[in-house]
Amino acid sequence: MRIKASMSDETPYKKLKDPQLKNNIFGVPEGYFDSLKEKTHLEVSAEENRFLKKEQLKKGVFNVPDGYFDKLNEKIISATSITKEEGILGNEHLKGNAFTTPENYFEKLNAEILSKVKPEAKIIPLYQTTWFRSVAAAVVLIMVALLSIPKNEVSESELLSEISDEAIINYLEERQAIEYELLSSIEGLDAILDNMILEETSSYSFALNENPELDYDFEYLDY
Amino acid sequence: MDDHQIIEDFKNPTTRNKAFNVLLERYQQRIYWHIRKILIDHDDTDDVVQEVFIKVFKNLDGFREASQLYTWIYRIATNEALTFLKKRQRKQAWSIDDVNHDLENKLTSGSYIDGDEIQVKLQKAILTLPEKQKLVFNMKYFDDMKYEEISEIIGTSVGGLKANYHLAVKKIEEYLAQD
Numbered sequence: 407m408r409i410k411a412s413m414s415d416e417t418p419y420k421k422l423k424d425p426q427l428k429n430n431i432f433g434v435p436e437g438y439f440d441s442l443k444e445k446t447h448l449e450v451s452a453e454e455n456r457f458l459k460k461e462q463l464k465k466g467v468f469n470v471p472d473g474y475f476d477k478l479n480e481k482i483i484s485a486t487s488i489t490k491e492e493g494i495l496g497n498e499h500l501k502g503n504a505f506t507t508p509e510n511y512f513e514k515l516n517a518e519i520l521s522k523v524k525p526e527a528k529i530i531p532l533y534q535t536t537w538f539r540s541v542a543a544a545v546v547l548i549m550v551a552l553l554s555i556p557k558n559e560v561s562e563s564e565l566l567s568e569i570s571d572e573a574i575i576n577y578l579e580e581r582q583a584i585e586y587e588l589l590s591s592i593e594g595l596d597a598i599l600d601n602m603i604l605e606e607t608s609s610y611s612f613a614l615n616e617n618p619e620l621d622y623d624f625e626y627l628d629y
Numbered sequence: 630m631d632d633h634q635i636i637e638d639f640k641n642p643t644t645r646n647k648a649f650n651v652l653l654e655r656y657q658q659r660i661y662w663h664i665r666k667i668l669i670d671h672d673d674t675d676d677v678v679q680e681v682f683i684k685v686f687k688n689l690d691g692f693r694e695a696s697q698l699y700t701w702i703y704r705i706a707t708n709e710a711l712t713f714l715k716k717r718q719r720k721q722a723w724s725i726d727d728v729n730h731d732l733e734n735k736l737t738s739g740s741y742i743d744g745d746e747i748q749v750k751l752q753k754a755i756l757t758l759p760e761k762q763k764l765v766f767n768m769k770y771f772d773d774m775k776y777e778e779i780s781e782i783i784g785t786s787v788g789g790l791k792a793n794y795h796l797a798v799k800k801i802e803e804y805l806a807q808d
Binding site: 500506519 | 649650653654658666678741748752771
């Protein structure tokens with residue numbers, strides 16, 4: 407730690423050395439010091455034998471953790487060096503680990519992970535099986551074929567023109583009411599929606615299965 | 630045994646367990662501390678670190694070594710830790726501020742935190758950073774990783790990472806200079 411040189415002999419303020427300046431400009435009432443002496447003497451003698459004199463009371467009531475003062479210096483130095491030129495980058499103390507683990511944690515961790523992975527047989531999800539994919543492809547093909555067959559029936563607008571506007575409005579309103587009733591009667595709808603969202607956010611596990619090298623974007627890394 | 634050998638041995642059923650044991654020995658602590666700095670709490674970290682290695686076990690068969698083994702594991706760990714936070718946020722209907730507040734509470738009153746005042750203050754400063762800056766700072770400052778490696782893990786260009794790191798350092802120094 408750098409020690410600054412004493413400045414008392416080198417003060418540039420020479421005027422302060424003028425002895426006249428040292429003369430006292432303040433006064434006190436006459437006989438003040440005599441009475442003060444008596445007053446304090448009385449007070450002291452009265453207090454002399456009281457508990458404040460007892461040695462054990464002079465011991466502080468405050469305590470510090472073991473080795474506190476040994477560490478204090480180090481702490482102050484490390485704290486002050488942060489704001490100086492080198493900043494946090496050169497501060498080795500800061501790089502120290504602030505966290506700990508329970509005793510023997512890492513020894514137990516190995517065993518725990520191994521117990522969880524060993525008995526498990528590799529489960530292939532349904533959507534990854536060949537037969538499932540073939541069936542799915544066939545279903546898609548049939549649907550496409552069905553949809554592409556031209557319809558010979560009358561067009562939708564022609565059909566609708568035969569129904570009165572009022573009937574259509576009534577029908578739509580009724581349907582809306584039913585939907586609303588249905589939704590509000592489902593208990594814990596919020597919880598169901600939350601679960602759906604959760605499952606979607608867990609889709610990374612699917613990505614992991616499909617592509618073990620995780621070539622997907624991090625959706626949660628935002629600025 | 631180098632990482633390539635671990636992967637080879639893992640693919641062989643007779644040496645699989647031994648290879649996985651070596652992998653665990655080699656990486657469990659690094660991955661634990663990486664996750665711990667994101668989640669702060671020991672028990673949360675314990676859950677996630679186990680999840681990470683179970684995922685590694687299940688997917689190592691298909692690992693094509695396009696990246697290094699340990700950057701791959703780090704990538705899974707980062708993703709799992711962030712997903713864990715996101716899930717908790719959704720479950721509790723928290724804002725991002727609530728999440729940070731919870732992490733700060735764990736830092737000041739949680740168990741297994743041993744740092745002195747200035748070290749804890751540094752962790753608090755890190756909590757104020759945006760996600761990506763937080764990750765880059767932890768990996769560069771505490772783990773001395775190369776930008777190229779971090780880039781493989783969190784998928785950002787080296788230039789972007791450097792910018793993020795310098796921003797993080799600046800913000801943390803400002804935070805620490807406050808009383």
